[in-house]
Amino acid sequence: MAEPFTMLTGPAAPYLEENVATNVISVQRPHSAGPYKHPGDELFFGLRFDGDGNEIPDFVLNRPRYRDSRFLIAGANFGCASSREAAVTALSAFGIRCVVAPSVGDIFFNNCFKFGVLPVLLPEADVLSLAEEASSGETSGEFSADLLANLLTAPSGKTYPISLPEFRRTQLLEGLDEIALTMRNAGDIAAFHSAAAAERPYLYRLERPVSDIP
Amino acid sequence: MPKTLFEKIWDRHVVADLGGGFALVFVDRHVIPEITYNRFRELESKGLPLRHPELTFGVSDHTVPALWAALEKPDDRSNEFSRGMKAASLKYGFHHFDVDGPDQGISHIVAAEQGIALPGTTLACVDSHVCTVGALGGISWAFGGSEIVHVLATQTSILRKPKTMRISLEGAPAPGVTPKDLTLFTIGRVGAAGGLGCAVEFAGEAVRSMPMEGRFTLCNMAVELGASFATIAPDEAAFEYLKGRRFAPQGADWDAAIADWRELVSDPDAAFDRDVTIDVSGAAPQVTWGISPQDTIPIDGVVPDPADEPDVQKRRAMQAGLDHTGLRPGQKIEGTKIDFVFIGSCTNNRISDLREAAAVLRGRRIADGVTGWVVPGSLRIRAQAEEEGLARIFTEAGFNWGFPGCSMCGGQGNGFTERLKPGMRAVSTINRNLPGRQGPGSITHLASPPMAAAAAVAGRIADVRRLGG
Numbered sequence: 001m002a003e004p005f006t007m008l009t010g011p012a013a014p015y016l017e018e019n020v021a022t023n024v025i026s027v028q029r030p031h032s033a034g035p036y037k038h039p040g041d042e043l044f045f046g047l048r049f050d051g052d053g054n055e056i057p058d059f060v061l062n063r064p065r066y067r068d069s070r071f072l073i074a075g076a077n078f079g080c081a082s083s084r085e086a087a088v089t090a091l092s093a094f095g096i097r098c099v100v101a102p103s104v105g106d107i108f109f110n111n112c113f114k115f116g117v118l119p120v121l122l123p124e125a126d127v128l129s130l131a132e133e134a135s136s137g138e139t140s141g142e143f144s145a146d147l148l149a150n151l152l153t154a155p156s157g158k159t160y161p162i163s164l165p166e167f168r169r170t171q172l173l174e175g176l177d178e179i180a181l182t183m184r185n186a187g188d189i190a191a192f193h194s195a196a197a198a199e200r201p202y203l204y205r206l207e208r209p210v211s212d213i214p
Numbered sequence: 215m216p217k218t219l220f221e222k223i224w225d226r227h228v229v230a231d232l233g234g235g236f237a238l239v240f241v242d243r244h245v246i247p248e249i250t251y252n253r254f255r256e257l258e259s260k261g262l263p264l265r266h267p268e269l270t271f272g273v274s275d276h277t278v279p280a281l282w283a284a285l286e287k288p289d290d291r292s293n294e295f296s297r298g299m300k301a302a303s304l305k306y307g308f309h310h311f312d313v314d315g316p317d318q319g320i321s322h323i324v325a326a327e328q329g330i331a332l333p334g335t336t337l338a339c340v341d342s343h344v345c346t347v348g349a350l351g352g353i354s355w356a357f358g359g360s361e362i363v364h365v366l367a368t369q370t371s372i373l374r375k376p377k378t379m380r381i382s383l384e385g386a387p388a389p390g391v392t393p394k395d396l397t398l399f400t401i402g403r404v405g406a407a408g409g410l411g412c413a414v415e416f417a418g419e420a421v422r423s424m425p426m427e428g429r430f431t432l433c434n435m436a437v438e439l440g441a442s443f444a445t446i447a448p449d450e451a452a453f454e455y456l457k458g459r460r461f462a463p464q465g466a467d468w469d470a471a472i473a474d475w476r477e478l479v480s481d482p483d484a485a486f487d488r489d490v491t492i493d494v495s496g497a498a499p500q501v502t503w504g505i506s507p508q509d510t511i512p513i514d515g516v517v518p519d520p521a522d523e524p525d526v527q528k529r530r531a532m533q534a535g536l537d538h539t540g541l542r543p544g545q546k547i548e549g550t551k552i553d554f555v556f557i558g559s560c561t562n563n564r565i566s567d568l569r570e571a572a573a574v575l576r577g578r579r580i581a582d583g584v585t586g587w588v589v590p591g592s593l594r595i596r597a598q599a600e601e602e603g604l605a606r607i608f609t610e611a612g613f614n615w616g617f618p619g620c621s622m623c624g625g626q627g628n629g630f631t632e633r634l635k636p637g638m639r640a641v642s643t644i645n646r647n648l649p650g651r652q653g654p655g656s657i658t659h660l661a662s663p664p665m666a667a668a669a670a671v672a673g674r675i676a677d678v679r680r681l682g683g
């Protein structure tokens with residue numbers, strides 16, 4: 001169950017690297033390594049900290065103006081490779097609840113909605129100009145994402161459309177659990193299964209081991 | 215309207231149209247690895263029943279130990295995770311191929327081997343490489359861990375209907391060139407984002423003439439093209455492979471199934487959103503030089519120079535690859551010293567892979583200073599390899615002969631102890647060479663099983679075709 005998402009405002013961090021894999025966004029650590037020092041440290045851990053656990057000052061999220069980022073302006077195919085949900089939870093643990101990119105990994109896209117993170121897909125030129133705004137000026141300006149109005153607004157006042165499938169938008173707005181969402185179709189699922197089992201019985205007649213549940 | 219193979223299977227499984235290109239899709243088979251056994255607690259805490267136990271299959275692969283030597287109790291490979299999955303399977307009444315049975319193995323290997331994955335069906339699994347089993351002519355997809363509970367409770371997934379892409383591999387591969395080489399060659403051509411979000415159908419002469427096991431290798435790495443699905447039209451090779459397998463239809467059911475499955479081809483005039491043809495006749499054995507599976511070169515090639523790349527993003531990515539692997543532009547990849555060879559993972563640990571690797575190792579020794587592991591894909595494959603005398607070839611060559619599991623593939627085997635040490639360089643038959651995939655600070659070069667075997671013997675990245683007697 002995620003926090004409902006209606007309006008998000010705050011700074012944006014530009015990180016235009018392409019093909020950033022989910023296990024770079026959130027490194028898989030041995031359990032023996034223990035918990036992270038601060039919530040959100042898992043985000044880009046391998047890039048933000050050196051082998052001794054010290055911050056790498058150059059990395060974008062370690063620079064003072066980006067420490068409180070709520071938005072990430074990312075490169076193409078962000079969140080590709082493995083299905084690690086931890087990539088999304090690492091972002092939200094850090095405080096980033098909106099990722100703007102020309103494209104994102106398919107599984108990453110779907111995972112976003114489960115944890116109240118808004119993916120905004122825009123043409124590359126728009127993403128570049130947002131990144132430009134995020135890195136110009138002395139301090140970082142305020143970006144905002146208004147999901148009720150479907151609008152992303154840059155500090156300059158320039159606006160970009162947020163376009164999501166309606167059921168995904170509802171899910172974010174209401175912070176809906178995905179199972180609850182699907183259970184609305186419980187009747188359709190049962191009907192589908194009976195019809196499929198009637199049409200191709202050989203696919204659905206599977207032996208089952210004995211269960212403890214009667 | 216003419217349809218692609220993918221669309222035919224998709225249409226058969228749509229429970230409800232959710233709008234915006236999304237659909238609620240029925241899951242015919244759900245494979246669930248032991249590392250996620252806790253999801254059953256979540257199901258319970260939500261007060262939800264397991265909707266279709268007969269369509270649910272547990273495996274033990276991600277965390278189980280591959281090497282006995284590392285064990286405290288040498289006669290017991292179970293651990294917290296596999297025991298947790300076993301408890302869930304007994305409680306809910308679904309099949310679990312556990313370490314104490316004869317059929318344990320890696321998710322996507324077991325799904326094929328047991329006839330769980332079938333043509334025309336849908337199969338879901340939390341592991342990204344579930345696209346492997348699309349080679350049998352069904353469609354399969356991966357998702358994040360929390361979605362396991364969604365499937366357990368509803369037997370459906372929410373999916374976006376993908377764009378379709380056909381990749382035709384034409385031409386006859388040269389001798390000594392394996393399906394893994396063709397796979398790496400293809401990713402090098404199409405790119406790591408070249409199939410982004412697509413449902414890929416592999417077609418063409420080189421695919422039709424490829425044995426089933428090679429097709430699994432090819433489909434396994436479709437996710438490395440960014441693809442969400444991979445499939446191959448089922449043909450006699452697929453039917454032959456499936457016939458008599460435990461969960462495949464039997465008797466009259468089999469005849470009915472085959473009659474249906476023969477229809478599962480893309481219509482001749484079906485339109486794909488993307489259609490790519492690759493001539494594989496000139497492909498040499500491949501090896502990766504960087505940190506993306508698209509960073510492939512022929513074994514007799516040289517490491518590319520980022521300076522030659524006009525695109526700034528790509529240039530930086532290439533540089534990052536070189537920084538990680540420590541190779542220099544223009545350097546020959548052949549001859550690079552290595553520390554470790556891993557022959558395993560759902561990409562390449564089927565019996566054909568083991569035969570090909572053993573053929574190289576017969577009568578040879580692993581080089582001094584190099585550690586080698588062979589981890590077969592399932593207990594069945596392991597038993598067959600022992601029967602065929604392959605295991606003896608591996609151990610006589612100085613390789614460690616393991617028990618099935620993911621092991622060094624993701625560096626999480628046996629509670630994260632089966633991993634490379636920082637700075638170690640490996641030639642591995644796995645599917646990913648991302649930094650640290652096999653352990654933090656380690657370097658992975660992807661290659662085929664014979665190429666991995668050749669590297670073990672030479673102690674260096676080597677051309678299997680020129681190993682000499």
Ligand code: SF4
Binds near residue numbers: 320342343619
């Ligand atoms: S061997 Fe690797 S890719 Fe295959 S299922 Fe295991 S972890 Fe996933």
